[in-house]
Amino acid sequence: MISDSGIDLGEMLHRSIKPDAGAVVAFVGVVRADPGVRAMEVEVYDEAAVEELRRIKDEAIARFGVSSVDVVHRKGRLSPGEVIVVVVCxxxxxxxxxxxxxYVIDELKRRVPIWKKELTEEGGRWVKGDAF
Structure with a gap:
């Protein structure tokens, strides 16, 4: 899922806890406070991103036999310290x-059309991603 508002990690964890799940693992990505960076602008091709995330989730379930995968990635303007992505398996x-x-976070970074621009006092610079 793509969101332009905050991510509720507690709710994501709660949805994943089921009687058949002996383990729930979460990855939480946060905007780093790199020197000179005041904010990050995240742009997403929503329709393609949602479809690719669905494929990645299905692949992870089939490949690793997990009972659930939940992913939320933010878009819009984010400040250092804000959560940008959460993956819960x-x-x-x-x-x-x-x-x-x-697997999910690696494939997300490699395949999902998401672009990040660091905003500094001097202007902005695009962050080189794995694929985009």
Missing amino acids: ASAHRKEAFRACE
Whole structure:
């Protein structure tokens, strides 16, 4: 899911906790406070991003046998310290949940059309991503 407002990590974790899940693993990405960076502008091709995220989630479930995968990525203007992305994976066992979580964030960075621009006092500069 793509959101232009805050991410409720507690709600995401709550949705993932089920009787068959012995492990829930979360990755929380935060906008770094790099020197001179005042904010980050995140642009997303929404329709393509949602579809690609759906494919990645389905792949993770099939590949690692996890019971659920939940992903939310922010868009818009974000300040250092704000949460930009959350991935939550639940499974019967921890190894599968960890592997699925890592797979999802790696594939998201590689395949989902999301662009980040660091805003500084001198202007803006696009951040080189894995794929975009």
